[in-house]
Structures are given as C-alpha cells and as structure tokens.
Amino acid sequence: MAIILGDNQYGKAENRVVRIYRETERHAIKDLNVSTSLRGPFAPAHLEGDQSNVLPTDTQKNTVFAFAKSNGIGSGIEEYGLALARHFVMDIEPVESARIEIEEFSWERAVVDGEEHDHTWLRTNQEVRTAAVTVDADSGQHVIGGLKGLTLLKSTGSEFHGFLEDEYTTLEPTTDRVMATSLNAQWRFGELGLHWDAVYATVKRELVKQFATLHSLALQQTLWAMGRAVLEAVPEIVEIRLSAPNKHHFAVDLAPFGLENHGEVFIAADRPYGLIQATVLRDDAPPAPEAWRASAGLA
C-alpha cells in the first residue's frame, strides 16, 4: 500500500476585471470576477517542488486582463471564458485541461432627466450571472451558464400538505403560504457558438415566469416546472440543475394582542432553511462529469 497524489489543479481565483468599451461617447461596461484553474502533469511540483511545468497563477492573472482587451467579452461571459480556456490548453504546452469560472455583476444606466446616461451606471445586484467553461484535451469543450441569488417571493399561490408524518412531525399543513427562494441554477449547453447574452435573458425570463404562474404544491414542483420550461425554451440546453433554499416566512401569531393575521405579517427567518435541489435534463443528454468538475471534487 502506497500513498499517492490524486486529482489536483491550481489557478488564480477572483480576478476582478472591469472592461469599459469606449469606442463612442456611449460607453458600455462589463464587470466580472474571473477564476482560472489548470490541470496537467503537475506531480513534480507536489512531490519535489519542481515548477518547470507550472505556469504561475500570476501569469494566469495577467492573461485574464490581457484577454479582456485583446479578445473582449464578446456576446457573453461564456465566449470570453472559452477564449481563455482554449488559450491555456492550446498554447501552454503542459496544460491538459483548463477551467474558467466567471461571475458577472450587472449595471444599469443612470437615468438623468428621463434619459439614459452615456457613461454612468448603477449596480443592480438582482442576481449574479455565472459561467463555467472547461476545455479538455480529451473530452472537449464544455459550457455551463448560470445565475446565483435570484431572490423571488410570492405572497399566495403556494400550498404544502399531504406530507409523510412520523413521531417527530409537528408541522401543520397549509393551503396558503408565502413561498420565497434565493435561486441558484446552472445549465449545461449541448452546443457552442450561441448568442450567450440572448440565451441568458430567455432562461431568466422562463425561471421567473414559472415561479410566478405555477400554483405550487411544493417547492419541488416549482423547480421541476422551471427546469422543464428552460429546456423547452432553449433547445441548446441539455441539462439544468436548480438549488433553492426555502426562505421561510412564518406568519406571526398576533392573537395575544387581539389582532387577526390573514397572511399579512410575517417574520423572515434566517436559519434553518429548507434546501431543495433538482436536476432536469433531456433523456438523450450524454453525461458530462468533466463539465461539472469544479475543483477536483474538492471542498
């Protein structure tokens, strides 16, 4: 029995790139957080401290900023991520696989006297858009789009009852409750070369629509409806993974104070929270573990 080195990777995390386009007086802005990871024959760096195959994380950082100028962001962060990942795998000899993860923070134009301003923006913070791109010498190119922290709430149209009970069950069933979540989703593309920004808008619109319009018997049911709608709307998406905290809003008992509370006053709880997670996919979608490998399976 011997002790051996297993999966490993390294890179530069959280490069905060702000790219301004100023070809005309009407500027545009892209605000990104870019992380890189490289995989390949790096055992000597671990076993002997030999760096001869190691492209420093500092160089990866430089590359991220240089590509923001020379390549630009294109039709979406997925395109920029693909350019970076291809470069590392194709141009840097030892690198066998590259993973680029990007967060995008959105801005809207300042409105002054009813007109959108040319070079001033307000950060919106509604959700964070994400992309995760893998280019792999063996398995090819993989693109995952996503979003984080899209906080949704509906004040009616949600029920929860008919559940399994055991000796630890004290919950009362309900036919009308507040349902709220801070949605995380990631969707895998089966094709490249899309107009990424346009696809993103479609996905977000479908997620919101299903949350709003489905009369929900459980957050699970809502997630399924969301996932199915996205796959129906975007043929190039083959799989979507949804992770949704059930942000509990408990109706406050106002009876001791002589007041009725007909779904009007809630306390928004922090912890604990339900956490519901589901995958929706096409039945002919080939599995793609490489596409989802974020960090060598590491915490």
Add this chain to the structure above:
Amino acid sequence: MAIILGDNQYGKAENRVVRIYRETERHAIKDLNVSTSLRGPFAPAHLEGDQSNVLPTDTQKNTVFAFAKSNGIGSGIEEYGLALARHFVMDIEPVESARIEIEEFSWERAVVDGEEHDHTWLRTNQEVRTAAVTVDADSGQHVIGGLKGLTLLKSTGSEFHGFLEDEYTTLEPTTDRVMATSLNAQWRFGELGLHWDAVYATVKRELVKQFATLHSLALQQTLWAMGRAVLEAVPEIVEIRLSAPNKHHFAVDLAPFGLENHGEVFIAADRPYGLIQATVLRDDAPPAPEAWRASAGLA
C-alpha cells in the same frame, strides 16, 4: 472619585418584518429590518439587576410586529418608525426616549408575458433605504431618512490632480479616471408629515443626477454637489451627511504584453479604499445631536 453609570440604552435589533397588503388580488409588499432602542431610568437594572422599569426586548419585538398590522407602514418607513417611537415614549411610563432604526429592502414585480404579476416579486438589492426616528420627551421628534450601498460608477468625466505632495507621495495626477462609490447618505428632516416615499424618490434621483453630470475634480466636489442638490430639491430637508468610499479601479498595465490600455481594462480593488465624508446643511438649521444619536455614542 467614583465610578458611575453613564449613557445607556437597550432594545431589540433586526426584527425582520415582511408586511403583505392583500386587500385586492394585486398584493403589495414591504420588507423591513426594524431595530428598537429605549432610554430612561434603567440604572437599577444595571446596578442591582432590578427589572421593574424594563420592558423586555421580547415585548419590543412583539410590538414591532403588531404595529405592522394595526398601524401598517403608511407612506413610508419614516411614518411606521414614528408610530413605534411615539408608542414607546407615550404609552410605556418609564421610557423617556425611543430610537427606531429601519432598513427597507426593495422588490419589483415579476414581469410575465409583458405584464406585472399580482403577487410575485424579485428582490432588487440596488440600495437599502434607511430611516432613523427618535422621539424624545425633552427634545421632541426627529426623523432621518437615508440609503446605504448605492453603487455608482462613471467611466469618464473624473479628474484628480493639483494635490498637495510630500515625501511619501508617489501618485500620478490624472485627467481621466473611473470614479466609483458605494454611497451611504442620511438626511435630516426639519418637518414631519411628508409623503415619505415620494421624498425618497426625489432624493435618490438628485444624488444619481449629480454623480452623473458633474465633471468631477474630486469625489469631495461630487459629494458637495449631491448634497446641495438634495437640499435645493427638498425644502423640508435641513441637513445631509454623505459617506462615500472611493472604490478604486486601477488601469491595468498591458504594455508588457504589447497591448495599449486607453481606459478600457481595470482591476477593481477591494482594500484599501479612499473614504470621503461630508455634511451639507442649511446655515439656519438648528443642531440636533439627539437626532443623530444612534446608540448612546457606542461603538
């Protein structure tokens, strides 16, 4: 020389109140974080553990939720805060002064097939609106409105040069830079009984307009323009305090890679950051230390 008890106060912080209005099928939502503090003859609680004058913080919490139903939020969080503060001072015999601090989180209606939905919202997170209300048996009623974390950026129209230099100065002057901040502001009202939501919209609009349109020679100059514009637009505001981190965006040197960077690629830095703070007020505004006393002067 004796050791004595000085300023003190106590309350319940961060009551997360969500208030749904559902009189019609088109619901409305208010999402608040409410903190209370009471001041008065509480020395016996400190010196001897005698609670006979102490209204428990748990009771304060109950009151916050009960008032969300019986009083409602009215034309703005300032009105709700005033109702709570008046109650504590007028109805609870020992209480001499009450401070209510409120954060409001904003939501926008979900849009489904081009129409705003009746009972589904997306949290916006652009800024947090604040209010701080003090009702004091001696000094009367004080209302401060505010906002936190309004993140603004302009990609041109900002200079910085002509500054004082000493032996530790290495900064180069610039005539074109990115200027960005995450603005915090608080404004004191000289009158009550306003339509608070309408005033808030006016103040935010003026802050954004000045940031966008002033060709800035320093963040100080921009703050002054913001403050003056707010006081000109809202006669009932007598003082505004602005605190603005200078969120540095450093142009990345791409020359080593054979690339030019004409204000196109920046790294958004975390720390350190400049911090610029200024007060703008009417010269006949009476000082109001009680209005600003957040927490017994405590850290």
Add this chain to the structure above:
Amino acid sequence: MAIILGDNQYGKAENRVVRIYRETERHAIKDLNVSTSLRGPFAPAHLEGDQSNVLPTDTQKNTVFAFAKSNGIGSGIEEYGLALARHFVMDIEPVESARIEIEEFSWERAVVDGEEHDHTWLRTNQEVRTAAVTVDADSGQHVIGGLKGLTLLKSTGSEFHGFLEDEYTTLEPTTDRVMATSLNAQWRFGELGLHWDAVYATVKRELVKQFATLHSLALQQTLWAMGRAVLEAVPEIVEIRLSAPNKHHFAVDLAPFGLENHGEVFIAADRPYGLIQATVLRDDAPPAPEAWRASAGLA
C-alpha cells in the same frame, strides 16, 4: 427526446444546535450547525406535487434537535451524524439515502484567577471542524471529517522559482517569501467506530507541523507533505483533499521613501488569490463517489 427529472434531494440546512452537558457542575458544550438531505423516490413531489413520500424539512429539523438530547454528540460530530443518517434511512420507509453535514464551532473555557471556569466559555474561531456523513441503502456508510478556514502563515522558509514562463509572465522568482493560507481539508475514513475527537486532534496537529517544518518550494509541495503526513499518522484515513488559497502578502516597496524592506512590511491582499487543490490517497483506496456527493452535484 423527452425531458426528465434527474438527481434530486431535499433537507433542512443550518440547524444551529447548542448542546450543554450539565450532569455535574462542570458543564460541557457542543456548538453545531447541522444540515440534512434526503434522497429517494421523490419524483411525485416534483412532477405532481404529491407529498406522500416527503418527510417535511421541519420534521428533519425536529429530529436533529431531538437526537442532540436522546443520542448526544458522543465521541465526535461524526458519531452524531451517523446516528441521524442511519435513522432517516432505516426508520423512514421511503428514504434511500441520507446526507448529514455538520460544522462545529469550538469554545475554550474562560480562565478566572488562573482556573478554568465550570460553565463559561470563549468562542475560539480558529477553524471550523466539519463532518459529512452519508448512509446509503446501496453503497453503505461513509464518513468524511474535515476543517475549514485554518489560517496559517510562515514568515520565511518558502521559495518560488524555476517556473514556466510565457509572453504573459511578469512575476519575479523569489527565494524567501511569506506563505499564508486559509486551509480547507476533508479526509475520508475507511473504517467507522473511531474516537473521532482524538483523530481530529491528530490530523490538525500533522497539518500544522508539515506547514511549519517543510522548507517549501511551492504551496503544492506543502499540500502533498500535509496529506501524506495525515495518511501516515492515521491508518483509518484513506484519502484527503486539500484546498488552499495562496493568501498573497506582497512586500511593499519602501525605496521611494529612503527605507529598506528586508521582508518586514507587507500588504495582505484580498483578491485575486492563488488557489491550490490536491488529493492525496492510498493507492488501494476504493473510489467512493457517494461519500463525496454533497448536493446532487448541484451548485
């Protein structure tokens, strides 16, 4: 081609359990954050909103607190997690697999006049201990121990040079630098029934020792030494995964001010940071994807 439901799970996250043992005047404390996830035949809840197989997350919460009393924490959080996971799989008919993830916050006894106090503690916050337990009707029982956020720094004994260079490389090699990380690690056990607290102390001690004593040519080399030492010290551990941000400390150039800086004054940078990740394992360790499946592979 059809759209189908894939992997899914649900549970109650972040139950903040504090367990006091007070059989004698010398109390003991365990401070935990417990998350549960159940897997099984929950497709009807998604597809039709049918909850008949769904044990509510509220019931899972109740179970977590009840077991803190009836079972207790035992010789470590791994034991408590196993009890919970076994209960869900064995006692709740539809459940096929349960995942319990636990964070433990540590406390040390207050020292008063040189003596440890019986019932007063200070929270230490040095690192967070973790456990992840899976009990699966098919693949059996899996236990992973771990820690998060153990922040280590050495002010010498670290080099970095001889690395690969390309056209984006500007980094200078160094033979003496500050090396710092905020270590995350997870280790998989090949056996159950251990004295978990004792094993944890051994692992932490070995991680610290290797970081301190290895003259490091790269953070990769340090991680390998750490992992190997843990496997040598604890025969029951078959695999360890390490994830280590390289918390950069840049020497400040004081030459413009006529000062020399021989490794004395650094700026601690926030972002970006290197991120180095490695797995060390026994070559006869059977793969155990179920042990590492945190959340249905979801973000």
Add this chain to the structure above:
Amino acid sequence: MAIILGDNQYGKAENRVVRIYRETERHAIKDLNVSTSLRGPFAPAHLEGDQSNVLPTDTQKNTVFAFAKSNGIGSGIEEYGLALARHFVMDIEPVESARIEIEEFSWERAVVDGEEHDHTWLRTNQEVRTAAVTVDADSGQHVIGGLKGLTLLKSTGSEFHGFLEDEYTTLEPTTDRVMATSLNAQWRFGELGLHWDAVYATVKRELVKQFATLHSLALQQTLWAMGRAVLEAVPEIVEIRLSAPNKHHFAVDLAPFGLENHGEVFIAADRPYGLIQATVLRDDAPPAPEAWRASAGLA
C-alpha cells in the same frame, strides 16, 4: 438661508499592514488593518475642486506602510496610531486633526512536537483588538482602546424576571438561562505613555472574569460589573463603552417527542437579538467628544 458645507474628513481606509520582526531567527508578527482620516481646511476641494490642500489618500497609504518600518508598532497599536496621527498634524501644514483607527488580528505560534515554532503562526480570531487615536491641534491627543466580537457564553448563572409588562408582553420569566454575547467595548485613556499591550491583557481578563463570575439578573447588570471592574483595575482608563448583543439561545421544546430538556438542547437564534449598551465612567472624567468622533458624525 444658504446651503453650506459642514463637518468633513477624508482618508484611506483598511490598509492591511503585516509587519514581521526578524532581527533574530525567532520572528514576531503584527497583523493590522489601518484607516486614516484627516480634517482641516478642505472646503476648496468640495466647493471648487481645488486640491492644493489635499494630501492624497494614496499618500496616506504610503505613510502607513512606511511608518510600519521606520517607527514600528512599539508597545501596542495605540503607540503606532499616535505616531501616525502626530505626523499628519505636525508635518503636513494644512492638517488640523487626524484620526487613526486600527484593527489588530491575533496570531499564536504553531506548536510542533511540543515547541513553539520560530516563524509559523495560526490566526486565532477570538476577538479583534481595536484602537482609535485622535490628534487635534485644538483639543490635544486622545487614545481609545477596544475589542470587537469577543464571544462569551455561560450555560447557567443567569436569570431574567420581574420585568415590566404591557399588553404586548408574552415572555415567560426564567431563573436559569444561557447567556451569550459577542462583546464590543471601547475604553478611553486619561493618560498616554502606557505599555499598551499589557493594559489590553488586563482589560480582557477583567471583562471575561466578570462575565463568568457575576450571577446575572440581566445583561445590563453584567455590563455594569464589567465596566466597573475595568476602571478599578486600570487607573488610566477614565471611561468604557460596552455594546453587547444578547445572542439568544432558546431551549427547544422536546416534549412532543417524549423527551425532557433540562437546559441541555438549545437553538442558537440569528435575528432578532437584544442589544444592550452602557457607558461606565469616572465621575471626574472630562467629556471628550473629539475622542469619540469617528467619522464626522457620519453613518
């Protein structure tokens, strides 16, 4: 009625200084977060964008790092803060007042085979030590020491009953509860030239001792005992301000599951929380508003 500029100040916040002492093989470390603020005749910068009196925040940053080398930290962060503040007021002509705020993060030596290591440390994170120094051309020199986030818990020895009740009161009195807080404290010195690190150790020891040993009838009573003990132990401290969240630990009702809970199983709640704040001072302590002025009275 005119609109005028009021209080203002500016500086560089959160300079992350790490200072290594390496005169011998046994290194020492100081890990600081330093913020500067300058006050003086800066109206032209606001009104006209004239920077001729403005020492850039970038220069302030350089000064902070240069002084970490040339002056060092001395017997505590208070001494380092005084050196910086004196420099700005005495050496930079327009500056009338300087405020330096410092956070210190603590590290302990790694222990390897029972011995403390010469150049490796673990960050402890138990509390953050603070200092706030003001040097003012008019009012002189002011030093405030402090700490943040010292989390304390006692599992018995705390009661709460006999409180005022009104129509919103539902709380049950208790004669045995968990009491926990995350203490913030700031203490003002009446003299300079102390051995600051030694004083800090004394203050922390007294705070912990009183929390542990006082049988508490209210958190207010505990704060008073803490404050009085600090002033009795350190004659040079003239005032202490304490701010203590009451971190609620609610006993979980296990009766529905046939279990008794005699103060053994608690849920640690996040929000809301009680917030108790008190000042303890010597009755001959002159008021010192300049000492406490953190940020022009700004939020």
